[in-house]
Amino acid sequence: MFAPAVDEVYPGGEPQVRIHAGPMGERYEGATRPGHFDGVLTVVGKLLHLTRPGAALFGQKDAQQLALIRRMVTDLNFPVEIVAAPTVREPDGLALSSRNRYLSAAERDRALALSRALFAGRDARDGGPEAVRKAAEASLADADGIALDYLALIDPADFTEAAADHTGPAVLAVAATVGRTRLIDNIPLDFAAGEPEKPPESGAAA
Amino acid sequence: MFAPAVDEVYPGGEPQVRIHAGPMGERYEGATRPGHFDGVLTVVGKLLHLTRPGAALFGQKDAQQLALIRRMVTDLNFPVEIVAAPTVREPDGLALSSRNRYLSAAERDRALALSRALFAGRDARDGGPEAVRKAAEASLADADGIALDYLALIDPADFTEAAADHTGPAVLAVAATVGRTRLIDNIPLDFAAGEPEKPPESGAAA
Numbered sequence: 001m002f003a004p005a006v007d008e009v010y011p012g013g014e015p016q017v018r019i020h021a022g023p024m025g026e027r028y029e030g031a032t033r034p035g036h037f038d039g040v041l042t043v044v045g046k047l048l049h050l051t052r053p054g055a056a057l058f059g060q061k062d063a064q065q066l067a068l069i070r071r072m073v074t075d076l077n078f079p080v081e082i083v084a085a086p087t088v089r090e091p092d093g094l095a096l097s098s099r100n101r102y103l104s105a106a107e108r109d110r111a112l113a114l115s116r117a118l119f120a121g122r123d124a125r126d127g128g129p130e131a132v133r134k135a136a137e138a139s140l141a142d143a144d145g146i147a148l149d150y151l152a153l154i155d156p157a158d159f160t161e162a163a164a165d166h167t168g169p170a171v172l173a174v175a176a177t178v179g180r181t182r183l184i185d186n187i188p189l190d191f192a193a194g195e196p197e198k199p200p201e202s203g204a205a206a
Numbered sequence: 207m208f209a210p211a212v213d214e215v216y217p218g219g220e221p222q223v224r225i226h227a228g229p230m231g232e233r234y235e236g237a238t239r240p241g242h243f244d245g246v247l248t249v250v251g252k253l254l255h256l257t258r259p260g261a262a263l264f265g266q267k268d269a270q271q272l273a274l275i276r277r278m279v280t281d282l283n284f285p286v287e288i289v290a291a292p293t294v295r296e297p298d299g300l301a302l303s304s305r306n307r308y309l310s311a312a313e314r315d316r317a318l319a320l321s322r323a324l325f326a327g328r329d330a331r332d333g334g335p336e337a338v339r340k341a342a343e344a345s346l347a348d349a350d351g352i353a354l355d356y357l358a359l360i361d362p363a364d365f366t367e368a369a370a371d372h373t374g375p376a377v378l379a380v381a382a383t384v385g386r387t388r389l390i391d392n393i394p395l396d397f398a399a400g401e402p403e404k405p406p407e408s409g410a411a412a
Contacts, residue, residue: 009283011280011283012277012280012281015228015281015282016227016228016229016230016277016281016364017225017226017227017228017230017247017274017277017278017281017282018225018226018228018281018282019223019224019225019226019282020223020224020225020226020244021222021223022221022222022223022224023222024222024223038226041223042282045282045283046282046283049282049283049284049285050283050285052285068223071218071222071223072223074217074218075218075221075222075223075224076221076223076224076225076248076251076252076255077215077217077251077252077255077256078255079255079256079258158222
């Protein structure tokens, strides 16, 4: 295990030269935490230099962090492969998070609306981006007792809202407060190129 | 020779994630060129990742760039040794620069005031930082036909003005416009710890 002392990670004290996340760090999770992703990327950059791995794993659960680290690696030509570690879920769908322990039993139950909305969106994938958005929104509209921050279908390349004709990888992401606990969750999707599949003609499935 | 194609250096197009020079990039040369050192550090960071050298040389002539690259390497833990390449000078003291070709013969003559001031400062080093500053200023006061931007004794660790009791490495730097050409020059100095040498008692040199 690499467990460096403070002096090894911060030989010059608090960094003056830092990595700046840019516009991708100002949206979604960055909107409520100014400078947060600058700090994340600066520390990740330091650790990559200290350990020089061939590959580094980051959790899909923090989708914006993962997207920004990928972007940093591309934009600054870091010689490392970034690998996404899939989100682990409870059998009922709740994404594992250290924050789940702050949830009462009733709040935990209400929190299931988040993953349920993501699964509803995923199940509508063959209908294209708009169908995914609508299915997830419809699912969340039935949820009680959660304060939604955002539900968005996002292009992970630049962490902007995916266009209606988006193809390739996307992230359906949600953030909400349940009781006093803010939760985030997301599900990666892939939209094939070409026309979204049309609903079957009436009678075609008969 | 490593002469990469644009696509190799910019695989994601214009970088969104960039290296930010911070306050060290806003002073002296940075004061007149906002964002300049962010661009320098971003490109140098990219090239260090692409080439992964054990050591990299940068010219002392661009003292602030050199100091910022050293700071970047420390602050972001780049696994590379930065080596300063000494400034090369004409026999009369003029620092070699691609800009010298813009100088007329008369301007080139006036430009010698810059290196002359630096040498005057260097020769006063044993008197300490204040003696260096005064000697360089006195030399420049005699100069005709140059528009001084700054003359400063600088701590290269953070590129701020060196204190009167500064010890260790310092950079005596000057920037001025001669005719229509802006020139910079500097000379590295080292101030030993302990009391600056006192001028000899009258008669002691007899």
